[in-house]
Every structure is written in C-alpha cells, then in structure tokens.
Amino acid sequence: MLKAEGIVKNFGGLRAVDDCSIEVEKGSIVGLIGPNGAGKTTFFNVITGMYKPNAGRILFKGEDITGLRPDRICQRGITRTFQVSRELKIMTLLENILLAFKDQRGENIIRGILNPANVREQERENLGKSVEILKAMHLYELRNEPVAILSGGQRKMLELGQASATGPEMLLLDEPTAGATAAETAMLVNFIKRMREEQGLTFLIVEHKMEVIMGICDKIIVISYGRKLMEGSADEVRQNEEVREAYLGREA
Amino acid sequence: MIYLGFGIITGAVLALPAVALSLLCRNAKFFNLAYGDQLGLTAYLVLFFNVSLGINFPTSVVLSIIISAALGVIFYWIIFKPLREHGGLILLVASLGLAFIIHNTELAIWGPNPQKYNIPFEAGLRLGPFIVTPIQLTVICLSLALTGGIFAMLRYSGIGRAMRATADNLELATIKGVDTERTFIWTWAICSATAGLGGVFLALITTLTPWTGFTALLLLFSALILGGTGNLIGALIGAMIIGVVSECAGIIPLLAPYKIAIAFAIMCICLLVRPSGILGTERGF
Amino acid sequence: MTSFMIGIVTVVAIFCILVLALNIRWGYCGLLDFGVAGFFLIGAYTAAILISAPSESFLFGERYTVGYGIAWPLGLIAAAVASGILAFLIGIPTLRLRGDYLAIVTIGVAEILRYVAINEKWLTRGVQGIRNIKRPFESFFPPASLPSDIILLVLTLAILALFLIIANRLYVSPFGRVLRAMREDEVVTSFLGKPVINFKMLTFILGGIYMGVAGALFAMYTTAIEPYQFIPTYTFLIWACLIVGGSGNNWGAILGGALLMGLFVQATRFLPSVAGQPQLIPALRYIAVGVLLILVLRLRPRGLLPEKAITKEIGDIHA
Numbered sequence: 109m110l111k112a113e114g115i116v117k118n119f120g121g122l123r124a125v126d127d128c129s130i131e132v133e134k135g136s137i138v139g140l141i142g143p144n145g146a147g148k149t150t151f152f153n154v155i156t157g158m159y160k161p162n163a164g165r166i167l168f169k170g171e172d173i174t175g176l177r178p179d180r181i182c183q184r185g186i187t188r189t190f191q192v193s194r195e196l197k198i199m200t201l202l203e204n205i206l207l208a209f210k211d212q213r214g215e216n217i218i219r220g221i222l223n224p225a226n227v228r229e230q231e232r233e234n235l236g237k238s239v240e241i242l243k244a245m246h247l248y249e250l251r252n253e254p255v256a257i258l259s260g261g262q263r264k265m266l267e268l269g270q271a272s273a274t275g276p277e278m279l280l281l282d283e284p285t286a287g288a289t290a291a292e293t294a295m296l297v298n299f300i301k302r303m304r305e306e307q308g309l310t311f312l313i314v315e316h317k318m319e320v321i322m323g324i325c326d327k328i329i330v331i332s333y334g335r336k337l338m339e340g341s342a343d344e345v346r347q348n349e350e351v352r353e354a355y356l357g358r359e360a
Numbered sequence: 361m362i363y364l365g366f367g368i369i370t371g372a373v374l375a376l377p378a379v380a381l382s383l384l385c386r387n388a389k390f391f392n393l394a395y396g397d398q399l400g401l402t403a404y405l406v407l408f409f410n411v412s413l414g415i416n417f418p419t420s421v422v423l424s425i426i427i428s429a430a431l432g433v434i435f436y437w438i439i440f441k442p443l444r445e446h447g448g449l450i451l452l453v454a455s456l457g458l459a460f461i462i463h464n465t466e467l468a469i470w471g472p473n474p475q476k477y478n479i480p481f482e483a484g485l486r487l488g489p490f491i492v493t494p495i496q497l498t499v500i501c502l503s504l505a506l507t508g509g510i511f512a513m514l515r516y517s518g519i520g521r522a523m524r525a526t527a528d529n530l531e532l533a534t535i536k537g538v539d540t541e542r543t544f545i546w547t548w549a550i551c552s553a554t555a556g557l558g559g560v561f562l563a564l565i566t567t568l569t570p571w572t573g574f575t576a577l578l579l580l581f582s583a584l585i586l587g588g589t590g591n592l593i594g595a596l597i598g599a600m601i602i603g604v605v606s607e608c609a610g611i612i613p614l615l616a617p618y619k620i621a622i623a624f625a626i627m628c629i630c631l632l633v634r635p636s637g638i639l640g641t642e643r644g645f
Numbered sequence: 646m647t648s649f650m651i652g653i654v655t656v657v658a659i660f661c662i663l664v665l666a667l668n669i670r671w672g673y674c675g676l677l678d679f680g681v682a683g684f685f686l687i688g689a690y691t692a693a694i695l696i697s698a699p700s701e702s703f704l705f706g707e708r709y710t711v712g713y714g715i716a717w718p719l720g721l722i723a724a725a726v727a728s729g730i731l732a733f734l735i736g737i738p739t740l741r742l743r744g745d746y747l748a749i750v751t752i753g754v755a756e757i758l759r760y761v762a763i764n765e766k767w768l769t770r771g772v773q774g775i776r777n778i779k780r781p782f783e784s785f786f787p788p789a790s791l792p793s794d795i796i797l798l799v800l801t802l803a804i805l806a807l808f809l810i811i812a813n814r815l816y817v818s819p820f821g822r823v824l825r826a827m828r829e830d831e832v833v834t835s836f837l838g839k840p841v842i843n844f845k846m847l848t849f850i851l852g853g854i855y856m857g858v859a860g861a862l863f864a865m866y867t868t869a870i871e872p873y874q875f876i877p878t879y880t881f882l883i884w885a886c887l888i889v890g891g892s893g894n895n896w897g898a899i900l901g902g903a904l905l906m907g908l909f910v911q912a913t914r915f916l917p918s919v920a921g922q923p924q925l926i927p928a929l930r931y932i933a934v935g936v937l938l939i940l941v942l943r944l945r946p947r948g949l950l951p952e953k954a955i956t957k958e959i960g961d962i963h964a
Contacts, residue, residue: 156836182838194833196826206819207826208837214819215839217847221814231819274838391745393679393752442943449677449744453884454942456679460881461935468928574877578756581749617764624753631746632738 109134109310115164124150126334137311139325147334152314156188156280157181185277193263197256205238208273241269260287278310363608365490371603372500375596376507377558378583382595384551386527390451396577397462402428402556403563410478417479425556432552466570474567499561519546582627588637651794658801659862661902664886666855672893674848675828677748681883683755684853686875688724688860693870696720698777717781721861728857732850740845762872774871778864801862812895885938891948
C-alpha cells in the first residue's frame with residue numbers, strides 16, 4: 109500500500125537518512141524501530157510529507173505522493189499523528205474531533221455563513237460520530253473541556269481518535285503510546301487492533317516500547333544510522349545480532 | 361549619470377542601517393517596524409542640538425547617537441523584552457505602535473515642514489563622471505567604512521561572537537555561558553546607534569521630515585528582503601541595489617514620483633520568485 | 646447639533662466596520678494586515694470615481710476619469726469588488742510566507758496606493774481629490790440636510806449589523822473552526838487535510854471586502870476625498886482600536902472602535918489649539934493612542950473583551 113524507495117535526506121552536511129526503502133502491505137501493522145537519533149524520526153517525517161527527500165520517492169496505492177502538501181496527502185488517505193502530541197489545546201475535545209472530518213460542507217466560506225440545512229445536518233452527523241469516538245476513548249465526559257486539561261496519555265488517545273475521524277486508509281503513528289500509563293497503552297493497542305480488524309486500516313508505527321511493537325506488529329523494520337538494518341517478524345528481529353548491537357544492550 | 365551617482369550615494373547611506381537592521385532582526389527575532397523612525401528621531405535630535413542649541417555639527421551627531429543607543433535599550437527594556445513571550449507577531453504590532461509614537465512626537469515638536477541642518481553650503485566637486493559634494497563623499501566613505509566595521513566587530517570581537525551565538529541558537533548560547541541579556545542590550549544599543557547615524561546621513565543627502573523615517577523603513581526592509589532576511593551581506597547588497605535602482609528609475613519621468621514604489625515592487629517580485637532573497641536566508645531566522 | 650452627533654456616530658460606525666474587518670483578518674486568522682488604509686482607500690476611490698457627479702470630470706480645463714454619476718449601490722459593490730481583488734493580488738505572493746512578510750508588504754502597498762492617488766491625476770485628480778460625491782437618494786434629500794445624514798447613518802449601521810452577523814456566523818461555522826485551529830497550530834491543521842492557504846486567502850479577501858465597503862461609505866459621508874485622508878496613521882488607529890477592544894472578539898472590535906474613535910473625535914472639541922502649532926494637539930492624541938496600545942499589549946493583551954470559547958452540546962447545533 110505504501111512504498112518508500114531509496115529515500116535520502118540531508119540536513120546541512122549531515123546525511124540523516126541514507127537510501128532507505130520500505131514497503132507496507134495493505135491491512136498490516138508495521139513497526140519502525142531504531143535507537144534514538146538513528147534517523148527513524150526523520151525518515152518518518154519524510155514519508156508523512158513533513159520534509160521533502162533529497163532523493164527517492166514515496167508511493168501510496170501506486171501513486172507518487174513525494175513532496176505533496178500535507179493536506180493533499182491527508183486527502184489521499186494517509187493521516188499521521190505526532191510524537192509530542194500537537195493537539196489544539198485551546199479548543200475543546202469535541203471541537204478537535206469535529207475538525208478532523210473530511211469534506212465538510214460548512215468549511216466552504218459561503219455555506220459556512222449561510223448555514224443551510226444540509227450543513228447543519230452534516231454537523232449533526234459529525235457530532236454524533238464524534239461522540240462515539242469520544243465514548244470509545246472514555247473521554248466523553250470531558251468533551252467540552254479544553255484539551256489543555258488532558259493528561260499525556262489522554263491526549264494520545266484523543267489524537268488517535270482525531271486521526272481516525274479523518275477517515276483514512278492508512279495511519280502513520282509517531283510514538284502513539286508516549287507518556288501513556290500501562291492501562292492507557294493497553295487501550296491504545298486495542299484500538300489500533302480494532303481499527304485494523306473492523307475498518308481494514310493499515311498502520312505504520314514508530315515506537316520505543318518494545319512490548320507494544322512486539323505485541324501488535326506483523327512486521328518490524330529496524331533503522332539505524334539512517335539505514336535500514338533489517339526487517340522481519342518480531343522473533344527474527346529479537347534474535348538478530350546487529351539489532352542487539354545497535355541498541356547497545358537495550359532490551360530487544 | 362547624475363541619477364546613478366545619487367543612486368550609489370543612497371545605496372551607501374542605506375547600507376549601514378540595513379546591515380544593522382538585519383543584525384537586529386536576526387537577534388531579536390522579529391521585524392522592528394520602529395527602526396525607520398529611530399533613524400528619523402536621531403536626525404531630529406541632531407537638528408535640536410545643532411540648530412536650536414547651536415552646538416557644532418559633529419558634536420551634535422555624537423550626542424544624538426549616544427541618546428539613540430540609550431533609547432534603543434530603553435525601548436527593549438520596557439516594550440520588547442516583556443512582550444517577547446507573546447511571539448513575533450505581537451512584537452511587530454508593538455513596534456508599529458512605537459513607530460507612530462515617535463513619528464507623532466516629531467510631528468508635534470517640529471511640525472511637518474522639511475528641516476535643514478546648520479552646516480555650510482558646499483559646492484560640488486567633479487569626480488570622473490559624477491558631481492559630489494564633500495559632505496556626500498564623507499557620508500559615503502563613513503557609511504561604508506562603518507558597515508565594514510560592523511562585519512569586523514561580528515567576526516573578531518567578543519560581543520560580536522556573542523551576538524552571533526545568541527542569534528543562531530539562544531539555548532545553546534545560554535548553556536555555553538554567554539550572557540544573553542547583556543548581548544541583547546548591546547545589540548539594541550549598537551543597532552540603534554547605527555540607525556541614528558544612518559538617519560543623520562540620510563537627512564544630509566535628502567530632506568528631513570517626520571515622514572523620512574517611515575520612508576527609510578520601506579527602503580530598508582526592501583533591501584533586507586531582497587538580499588535575504590537575516591543575511592548581513594545580503595542586506596548590504598540589497599541596499600546598494602535598492603539605492604541605485606530606485607534613483608535610476610527617476611530617469612523615466614513617469615516613474616519619478618514612484619521611486620520608493622519601485623524599490624518596493626522589486627521586493628515584492630523577489631518574494632514571489634525567490635522568497636529567500638538573493639543570497640538566501642541564514643539559519644536561525 | 647443633532648446633525649453633528651449623527652455625523653460622529655456615522656464616522657465611528659464606519660471605523661467600526663474597519664476594526665471588524667481587521668478582526669476577521671487578525672483575530673480570526675492571525676494575518677498581520679498593516680495596510681488597512683490601502684484597502685480603505687481603494688474602496689473610497691472606486692466609489693468616488695463612479696459615484697461622483699459628472700461635473701467632477703472637468704476642472705480648470707482638464708479632463709479626468711471620474712464622475713460617472715453611477716447609483717450608489719453599484720458604487721458600494723464596485724468598492725467591495727475592487728478591494729477584494731486587491732486582497733487576492735496581495736495574497737498570492739505573501740500568504741504562503743511567514744506572517745511578518747505580509748505585514749511589510751501591506752504597509753508598502755498601502756503607501757504605494759496613496760502615491761498613485763496623489764500622482765495619477767488623470768484618475769484621481771491628485772491632491773485636489775474628488776468632490777461632489779453623491780449621497781444616497783440625493784435627488785430627494787440634498788447633502789447638507791438632516792434627512793440625508795440620517796439616511797447615511799441608517800445605511801452605515803445596517804451594513805455594520807449585516808457584517809457583524811456574517812462575522813459571527815462565520816466564527817461558529819466549520820470554516821471558523823478551521824481558522825481557530827490554524828491560529829493555534831497551522832501544521833497540525835494542514836496534516837488533518839485542510840488546505841490552510843485557501844482559508845487564509847478567503848479570510849483575507851473577506852476582510853478586504855469589508856474594508857472596501859467602509860471606504861465607499863466614507864466617501865459618501867464626507868462627499869469629498871483626497872489622498873491625505875488615507876495615511877498609515879489610520880491603519881495604526883484601527884489596530885489600536887482592535888487591540889484595546891479585544892482581538893478575536895467582534896463585540897470587542899466594535900467596542901474598541903467606538904471607544905477610541907469616539908474619544909478621538911470628541912477630544913478635538915474640547916482641547917484648545919495651541920497658537921502657531923496646529924499639528925500639536927492631533928499629534929498628541931496619536932501619541933496617547935500609541936502609548937495606550939503598548940500599555941494594553943503589556944498589561945492586558947487580550948483587550949477589554951477577550952475571545953470566548955465555544956462549547957457544543959448534543960442537540961446544540963445552531964438552527
């Protein structure tokens with residue numbers, strides 16, 4: 109579904125990503141791991157359209173999306189989340205979710221002003237869907253509070269809910285459980301699994317927490333020093349010598 | 361030819377404050393819209409010392425520059441530093457407010473009519489195809505020399521290095537032990553003093569009205585953006601180009617009143633085509 | 646006496662439209678517009694050129710391209726269109742860049758427009774300006790009469806009310822939601838699939854339309870315009886009104902406009918002029934406004950009426 113070919117990214121004189129290629133099959137959950145500063149975040153940012161690569165290209169469903177504007181990439185069906193949760197803190201939870209839906213008639217300036225029946229109807233529909241998402245995340249009670257009051261883990265859940273509201277075919281999650289408690293992490297993992305099962309979503313996840321990665325990923329890709337070290341199943345990665353070395357004694 | 365000559369003079373006079381403005385913007389991380397009026401204000405201060413108090417010209421200039429530097433620091437202390445946390449856009453609005461306070465102060469005290477300094481009138485000398493007065497010559501030389509001086513200061517002096525460090529990466533500079541507060545104060549002082557000097561030079565080669573500062577602002581920012589925001593050498597080159605082109609536009613009678621508009625149009629085209637300017641922006645801005 | 650009061654309220658209302666427009670650009674969308682005077686000018690001159698009496702096209706043996714004597718509604722619409730187009734043209738190069746650049750470009754464009762008004766005499770009659778701008782229903786109520794003043798006041802207030810309603814509806818609409826999101830974090834909003842630059846452009850144009858209409862109303866109010874009425878000082882005043890009144894809040898915008906502009910106009914009545922220095926008192930007023938602006942920014946940056954949050958309950962969709 110998603111293919112990155114020969115991605116190279118330089119920053120100044122530094123080569124952060126050196127000829128990386130990965131492939132993510134439809135309906136799979138793929139993990140992206142690697143030591144800090146290994147270039148995996150940069151690589152992720154290139155794939156999600158935040159940076160333009162110096163070389164290489166990215167294909168989504170066979171179409172070239174390299175260098176597209178972020179909003180166009182989202183329109184095509186890929187949504188990403190952020191490592192440090194970038195929720196819109198002043199707005200309420202409900203508004204954050206409402207914002208995310210696609211093809212809102214009310215976002216057209218004329219229709220927004222006139223507010224005809226079909227705009228109101230769509231708003232009601234989206235409101236209903238937002239409520240469902242918030243209820244599933246156990247955040248319904250806080251729906252009218254500003255996001256600023258949420259804890260780290262709650263923000264991650266909101267972010268995931270928001271991402272799912274965009275109606276994507278594929279989700280690129282950047283450390284979706286960072287700052288979440290054990291219970292929240294378990295909930296997040298469950299959501300991801302459910303979204304794959306119920307909606308057929310595809311996932312590419314950057315993570316540090318090994319139990320999460322090992323738990324849900326069909327395939328794991330390891331990036332180190334800007335290069336793809338290896339890819340394989342959880343067991344293969346666990347037993348790989350180079351991977352262990354790259355992590356220098358970290359639990360692999 | 362006369363146009364070209366005046367263009368070079370204008371460019372040289374603009375170069376000094378342009379480079380200083382670039383330095384200031386890079387350090388303070390916002391476009392100081394009051395800068396033009398800082399130029400104008402100092403020029404008026406010189407007028408006060410020179411014409412109203414009868415002090416000789418060079419001393420007036422020195423006094424005014426010192427006051428300008430002090431004012432710059434005061435502006436930093438009471439306006440820009442406390443508002444820093446709100447971000448660049450609010451600082452921009454505040455600087456606009458300051459610009460108008462200064463502008464209207466000039467208007468209130470000295471009125472809208474053009475003013476002249478108390479210096480002897482000099483005939484022009486022939487220098488190749490150009491005609492320059494000794495004052496214009498002095499102004500060009502001083503202006504370019506001092507611009508060079510700024511570059512030297514940045515390169516070789518302690519405070520210059522501190523300025524570069526804080527502009528590039530504030531946190532890193534603080535960690536490395538640079539007294540960032542002192543650096544900011546020095547930056548504002550030096551850049552305001554330079555603005556003041558630029559204002560005096562400008563008043564010497566053109567007229568002085570409460571609008572001089574604002575007009576200078578437009579020209580300076582055109583130069584800055586043309587050369588590449590945050591890029592000091594770019595500011596220098598931008599200033600020369602703006603000076604020459606806007607004056608030479610006067611050759612075409614249709615365009616003569618639009619000299620400043622031409623400079624501005626150049627900047628707008630630059631933004632359309634190559635927003636990072638001729639030499640490109642430097643990191644940190 | 647009454648005519649004077651009506652005049653003041655009219656002029657204040659016109660400036661309130663300008664502050665409202667600026668609120669849409671800055672308060673809603675974070676666009677730094679320092680060229681309000683320019684959009685105001687374009688609206689005023691477009692209307693003036695079209696609406697003024699045909700006698701204006703001829704002065705001291707010179708022909709000018711003014712004075713078409715067109716009906717005032719068309720003048721208003723033309724002003725709105727001209728201003729909108731200007732917004733579009735400025736927006737193309739600048740909206741995709743950082744906010745500071747828009748600030749600088751708008752300052753310059755406003756000044757250039759003023760230069761054009763001064764120098765292109767064939768179009769604008771230069772510093773003499775355009776006079777004999779016809780008021781609405783002038784054939785029934787001549788300009789210097791009370792009914793004419795009242796009609797213009799009613800028209801201005803009606804337009805102000807309409808613009809206010811539009812602005813409020815926009816704020817609570819999904820369009821407004823995207824704007825509020827953009828203001829906080831453009832990157833995230835972009836990644837959620839919203840074409841940020843389109844939203845900016847539309848907001849910028851809408852603000853322009855408001856400002857253009859205000860300009861047309863101003864032209865009809867004064868019945869004579871000239872370039873000096875559009876100096877950058879007025880841009881600065883409008884900003885002060887917005888910041889003091891409360892940016893992000895439409896009622897704050899109107900409050901700021903009414904307060905500052907009302908005080909401004911009133912102040913001239915009571916302060917005596919200093920002999921030999923006619924510019925002293927007006928300059929002092931501006932200095933006071935500048936100081937007020939900076940004080941507000943430092944002490945109460947959100948203004949008198951800060952922005953209110955929106956809460957949405959189930960079944961609470963605006964009908």
